[in-house]
Amino acid sequence: MKVPFLDLSAAYRELKDGLDGAYQRVSETSWYIQGSEVTEFEKEFSRYCGVGHCIGAGNGLDALHLIVRALGIGPGDEVLVPSNTFIATWLAVTHAGAMPVAVEPDALTHNMDPARIEAAITPRTKAIMPVHLYGQAADMDPILAIAQAHGLKVIEDAAQAHGARYRGRRVGTFGCASAFSFYPGKNLGALGDAGCVVTDDAALAKAIRELGNYGSAQKYHHDTLGFNTRLDELQAAFLRVKLAACDEWNARRQAIAAHYLTRLAGANLILPKVLDEAEPVWHVFVVRVQQRDAVVKMLAEKGVATLIHYPIPPSRSGAYAHLGLSDGALPIAETLCGEVLSLPMGPHLSLEAADHVCDALLAALEVHA
Numbered sequence: 575m576k577v578p579f580l581d582l583s584a585a586y587r588e589l590k591d592g593l594d595g596a597y598q599r600v601s602e603t604s605w606y607i608q609g610s611e612v613t614e615f616e617k618e619f620s621r622y623c624g625v626g627h628c629i630g631a632g633n634g635l636d637a638l639h640l641i642v643r644a645l646g647i648g649p650g651d652e653v654l655v656p657s658n659t660f661i662a663t664w665l666a667v668t669h670a671g672a673m674p675v676a677v678e679p680d681a682l683t684h685n686m687d688p689a690r691i692e693a694a695i696t697p698r699t700k701a702i703m704p705v706h707l708y709g710q711a712a713d714m715d716p717i718l719a720i721a722q723a724h725g726l727k728v729i730e731d732a733a734q735a736h737g738a739r740y741r742g743r744r745v746g747t748f749g750c751a752s753a754f755s756f757y758p759g760k761n762l763g764a765l766g767d768a769g770c771v772v773t774d775d776a777a778l779a780k781a782i783r784e785l786g787n788y789g790s791a792q793k794y795h796h797d798t799l800g801f802n803t804r805l806d807e808l809q810a811a812f813l814r815v816k817l818a819a820c821d822e823w824n825a826r827r828q829a830i831a832a833h834y835l836t837r838l839a840g841a842n843l844i845l846p847k848v849l850d851e852a853e854p855v856w857h858v859f860v861v862r863v864q865q866r867d868a869v870v871k872m873l874a875e876k877g878v879a880t881l882i883h884y885p886i887p888p889s890r891s892g893a894y895a896h897l898g899l900s901d902g903a904l905p906i907a908e909t910l911c912g913e914v915l916s917l918p919m920g921p922h923l924s925l926e927a928a929d930h931v932c933d934a935l936l937a938a939l940e941v942h943a
């Protein structure tokens with residue numbers, strides 16, 4: 575049995591009629607940039623999140639970067655980011671001219687550990703940027719309390735957590751603004767690069783919209799030094815079809831995760847911990863295993879594809895060598911990156927396939943116990 579990590583062609587097949595129809599609709603109007611598909615998607619996604627404004631962007635990194643810039647955060651400022659995240663979280667801060675300052679995670683939830691935030695705050699700190707990593711909400715209550723006590727903004731990196739909830743509320747609604755990615759492999763994925771910002775702040779929404787549209791609110795009037803990073807009509811049309819399926823597809827992921835948690839309980843590995851307040855949408859299902867490389871090899875031999883999110887933390891990446899964060903500077907992130915293993919996960923994974931994954935993993939763990 576072959577188990578792919580994520581089956582995007584099955585996703586296309588399930589929604590083929592809607593997606594093909596969306597392509598035809600846009601092609602027939604031949605209006606490709608800033609038209610009604612984007613406007614309608616922005617309305618639908620802001621309603622989905624429960625937030626006042628949605629602004630389409632070219633991708634998730636740009637969405638985060640626009641937020642940081644529009645908040646006036648730049649050179650001389652610091653933003654607290656997780657030590658274990660996709661590098662985009664850090665890059666958004668760096669590209670705005672500010673400094674990302676790493677906060678270590680709780681090693682069981684993998685999310686930013688609120689108990690470690692205050693020690694990282696300096697007079698230069700302007701914002702906290704928690705990531706809802708792997709589809710589980712970060713522990714927002716203490717993060718918001720610390721932010722308030724120190725006068726800091728909270729920017730959510732919700733790129734992996736479309737539809738996830740914390741105390742019953744969707745992520746993306748807690749900070750002053752939040753970024754989503756619609757990269758094809760995300761829970762809500764376009765058929766190419768796409769992203770957006772959501773916020774309840776009308777003035778911030780306006781500033782972000784202009785900044786991502788050549789610094790322009792009116793065609794050929796350029797009031798700020800803007801960027802070109804917009805959601806295009808085709809991707810918006812595809813996303814409208816996929817948004818209608820998002821909750822059901824997340825529920826399927828939740829069923830797979832529940833199955834993994836049951837079948838793998840008691841095995842020689844560390845399962846992800848879910849906060850009482852959180853309802854994860856399981857963008858990926860990450861376990862921690864010793865001798866990971868040997869386990870990956872045995873799984874591959876049994877047809878089970880796995881990935882590692884992420885093998886190298888930003889601090890150990892060449893791009894951030896200049897920060898001089900040497901070995902041991904961020905020990906939790908460094909330990910996790912040597913142990914984390916993402917199992918196949920997605921709305922088109924059958925329970926039978928998930929069982930095959932569990933059988934193969936349990937056998938590999940026996941051999942390497």
Ligand SMILES: *Cc1c(COP(=O)(O)O)cnc(C)c1O
Pocket residue numbers: 633634635636659660662663705731733734754755756757767768769
């Ligand atoms: C995917 C991702 C991003 C960036 O999204 P892109 O659309 O690929 O630019 C940012 N942060 C996190 C945590 C992500 O997983």
